[in-house]
Amino acid sequence: MQKDQLFTRRRMLFAGAAALGAAGTAGVLLAGGAEETAGTAAAPAPAHGPQARQTPKSSAFRLQPLTGDGPPRAAPRKLKVRKEPILRISGRGRHMMLTFDDGPDPDYTPHILDTLAKYDVPAMFFLCGECVVDNKELVARMAEEGHAVGNHTWTHPLLTALNRREIRDEMESTSDVIEDCYGERPQWFRAPYGAWNRAAFQLGAEMGMEPMAWTVDTTDWMEPGTDTIIDRVESGAAPGVVVLSHDAGGDRSQTVHAIREWLPHLLESGYHMTVPRRRA
Template structure:
């Protein structure tokens, strides 16, 4: 399925996502589309913000090994405690925020977003779809080299609450495998498409060593409301701990590309420290 088809499909699916997503278990959070995010206190402390990138790191030899096919066997991921709700914000002293981008990578839009982030020495999170990674592995290699964090956003961007457990596992596991091949490490974060969570997604994510990450501010850029509106939503929603949701694929993202060129310098000039979570080791 082509990613640009998701723009049309998203409008249909979001209408039923609320009812389906709520059918999982108590504590399930459904946020996305035209709905306002639901703020929930996570069972565990939110991830502590990591340092803002000051310069692009050198290419990782560890990342290159899997690409050549001579890397060590994949180690089993560390299992995590199963959460009942996704993480919606980041913790840490000061004016920290985090930018996240979903549905990519896309060769027409992702490079421009990466260029803007590099210009201001800022790192971000990219929740990628496996089917998009297959033909754009070089973009994940660039994300690794420039210090960005890559998360799992499933293989085909389905509404997970309509799938059985085996299907959900396949969507998540295949994506983690291709991320490791292209990025050099297995993802430590997962985001459910459309913000539709249920018990199986939390359990399987924890089994695969991934924490569930949602968002605080939805730019709703997927509706292509205009660059100025996207900028205003992000700037007006700025606050310590905020996680911003935007997109670098799934449709025409030219407005998103133009918007980050405006709101990123504004956030920095306003004293915000754009950052990513600390990487778990071991």
């Protein structure tokens, strides 16, 4: 699928799915932030993605070590199945969490990472597997600079339109490729368009991932203008808030410019940006 086709499909789906996600989302506190309780010739790379998973060759690969001498993938710790995604972070003080969906993208993600590095701020990136395979160096940079990463499926589909096997393939393939370049499997999952269903909650828990939604939507996916994005973040800022932005899926130049303005303003106002601690 070409990049422009993917953007168009996402825009078409979002109009109906955004309302569905908002209607099914309720407040659940996240216990834990960074400061509270609560990274000869070589063989060809293995195939990744939901389609690759349906072939015997891909299944055989999933039983193999990551490298010839490395250990097999560790089984994730299974979690309690939630009925609602997490909306906010808990903890004392003026803590917020910044999240970016749909990447990584070579045109926009590096600029966002540069701004976060300038102010020594961590964020969480919810990654799509199909974008990870072409931008592994950006995922490695996220690990090196202390950012958390989450699973945002392989192709960014509307999960409520898929069967259970298809949802598993989207999620599991993405966790596999993230582990290959980030070094660890993701412990957080976000449904595309915020459209959750029972299977997504159940499968995420089986794979050791908590469901994470958001409190403040910048609506940057609509490209409303840099000033509008800045206003939405600054007016929505409050302790425990989770901010949703995007670093891929369309023209994100407004997002890049906006974060350069609102991030130092929030820091000067006494807010601290945090990400969840990893579970042992």
